[in-house]
Amino acid sequence: MLRKVFSIISKSNVVVEVLDAREPELTRSKTIERFSKEKGKKILLAINKGDLVPRDVSEKWKEYFEDQGLMAVYLSATGHMGTTVLRKEIKKLLLGKEGIVCFVGYPKTGKSSIINALKGRHSASTSAHPMELGYTKAPQLFKIDNKIYAWDTPGVIPPDGDPVERIIRGYSVDEMEDPVKAAVLLIKRIEGFDRKSLEEVYGEYKDPYDLLAKIALKRGWIYKKSKEPNIEEAAKVVIRDYHEGKIIYFSLPPQRSR
Ligand SMILES: Nc1nc2c(ncn2[C@@H]2O[C@H](COP(=O)(O)OP(=O)(O)O)[C@@H](O)[C@H]2O)c(=O)[nH]1
Ligand SMILES: [Mg+2]
Structure with a gap:
């Protein structure tokens, strides 16, 4: 490509x-x-x-x-x-x-x-x-x-591209091998800028896994056998919301060194 x-x-x-x-x-x-x-x-x-x-x-x-x-x-x-x-x-x-x-x-x-x-x-x-x-x-x-x-042109992620961007922009959520891992990395990155931007959308939470569990429980997504929250589906929600611009955060350029 x-x-x-x-x-x-x-x-x-x-x-x-x-x-x-x-x-x-x-x-x-x-x-x-x-x-x-x-x-x-x-x-x-x-x-x-x-x-x-x-x-x-x-x-x-x-x-x-x-x-x-x-x-x-x-x-x-x-x-x-x-x-x-x-x-x-x-x-x-x-x-x-x-x-x-x-x-x-x-x-x-x-x-x-x-x-x-x-x-x-x-x-x-x-x-x-x-x-x-x-x-x-x-x-x-x-x-x-x-x-x-x-x-x-079709979007391309160059070989030296950011690994999180590579996953979330390179695949549809349903094709991702491990959406939970991708979502957790994304959540951590966003937290590095502004944790509130996540809490404003999903409510308060302790850590990325807790956030995913909360999203799953809220929507009634539970694995039938284990009765555990289906965090895989929740992970897909977060990644989709990110693409759709529902999580409002931003990054700033590095400080100028002069
Ligand atoms: N909020 C916002 N969304 C945009 C903007 N431009 C594109 N989008 C959305 O971003 C998504 C990807 O846009 P698209 O043009 O298909 O991106 P492409 O893959 O680079 O061609 C779509 O859901 C667009 O509606 C923008 O300026 N603001
Ligand atoms: Mg396009």
Whole structure:
């Protein structure tokens, strides 16, 4: 899949790397950035899902990336925020000429949604969960403007990608080998930022397993034989809620060292 995306990048003038505003650094594909640079392509980071975090958080991430010499914008594809700025930046990078831009990034960051927002019409199929209906399976070319064409690409997780992101974005919850393990890792990560964001959705809890047990019991999910709470189903709920943006938390860029 990575090779397919590489070949699309080679055919494009500009690369827009779509990040999730809740975890911009973890959803970055350094492998793709490196490849694009080698090919002499201009890269624009699009910090999407800006509606899920406070605006100044998106702003800080944008500044953080710009400090590293990268170009960045933030937006919300579904909230119709920042799409005009994105379009303007793409046009600037194309030097006002006709051109092709390709949207790349981890699964579920909103690549297809951004293309739809730019087109003003729902054409690229989207989905809330990895590998489910609406998931972008093959690259597709769309006309988003009288001068701009856009490639929608399937999300890829590069080899050096974050292990938790790899599991939760790489598989649908029903295909996961161990959803409990994935959910526990995800819960721990979120707790590292803001434990309250979980308690606001699920109520108070002691530890990740207790949280899963509570979710299962609340919904009456109990293993028939052992009468234990079915934490496997509860784990799937947490991962789905995360994808759907129900757990509201955010991360901040590392402090600037100057
Ligand atoms: N809250 C929020 N959800 C979004 C935004 N953009 C996309 N989504 C949702 O994220 C999920 C994945 O979007 P999709 O465009 O299919 O992602 P792709 O895999 O990168 O093409 C869908 O449920 C979208 O509705 C956004 O700006 N804000
Ligand atoms: Mg897609």
